[in-house]
Each structure stands twice: as structure tokens, then as C-alpha cells.
Amino acid sequence: MTQKNTEDPSSQKNDSDCGCGGETGCRIEAVLSVDERGQMVLPKDVREKAGIRTGDKLALISWEKNGSICCLALMKADNLSCMVKDILGPLLNEQDRS
Known part of the structure; x- marks a missing residue:
């Protein structure tokens, strides 16, 4: 008897997936x-929703895969x-106590 693959193909990890599914x-x-x-240009509705105003600084964050x-x-x-600060603050405070 042939066994049918019942795994959902959308749940399988694709090599081109970078983790932001x-x-x-x-x-x-x-x-x-x-x-x-x-x-x-960021559309006005997106800027308003994100609270981005003239003069605000934005950080560009990238994910790299396979170079x-x-x-x-x-x-x-x-x-x-x-x-x-939230991540490093407790670590720095812990080091100060040592």
C-alpha cells in the first residue's frame, strides 16, 4: 500500500525562506x-499609522542569507x-554589581 504524504506543503521550510513569513x-x-x-516614498497612510513625522530618523534593518x-x-x-537599552541595560547593571 502506498503511503500518502499528508503534510501541508505550506508548512515545509523552503531554502529561499528567510524567516519573515x-x-x-x-x-x-x-x-x-x-x-x-x-x-x-513612504505612503502618507503608512507614515501616519507608524507615527513617522518630518525629521524622524529611521533605522534600516537587514537580514542576510547565503551572503x-x-x-x-x-x-x-x-x-x-x-x-x-532594554536588552543591554540589565546586562550592564549586572556587570556593575560584580
């Missing part, structure tokens, strides 16, 4: 075009510095 809460907000100067960047993300730089 739909189950992580990521979604496509907009599709951007890059002009000849390398500039992009090539596969994904890019933007984060408000203020949020990034807060995350770093």
Missing part, C-alpha cells in the same frame, strides 16, 4: 518604487535605541 505578524503595507537617485540581503525593514531609530 506570514506567521510572524509581518504584512505588506505598500509596494514602493526606487527612483534613479535611490529614493523611495545576500533577502529582507529589509524600517524602524524608528528612537524605538531601536529603546530596545537596545
Whole structure:
């Protein structure tokens, strides 16, 4: 008797997957075009939803796989510095106690 493969093909890991699949809460907000100067425009509704205002700094975060960047993300730089402080703060405090 031939055994049928009942595993869902969408649950199988693809070598080209970089780990930012739909189950992580990521979604496509907009599709951007890059002009000849390398500039992009974030749509107004996305900027408003993200609380991005004129003069705000954004951190560009990349994920690399097999020597090539596969994904890019933007984060408000203020949020990034807060995350770093949250992660490193307890470690630095622990070292100070030693």
C-alpha cells in the first residue's frame, strides 16, 4: 500500500525562506518604487499609522542569507535605541554589581 504524504506543503521550510513569513505578524503595507537617485516614498497612510513625522530618523534593518540581503525593514531609530537599552541595560547593571 502506498503511503500518502499528508503534510501541508505550506508548512515545509523552503531554502529561499528567510524567516519573515506570514506567521510572524509581518504584512505588506505598500509596494514602493526606487527612483534613479535611490529614493523611495513612504505612503502618507503608512507614515501616519507608524507615527513617522518630518525629521524622524529611521533605522534600516537587514537580514542576510547565503551572503545576500533577502529582507529589509524600517524602524524608528528612537524605538531601536529603546530596545537596545532594554536588552543591554540589565546586562550592564549586572556587570556593575560584580
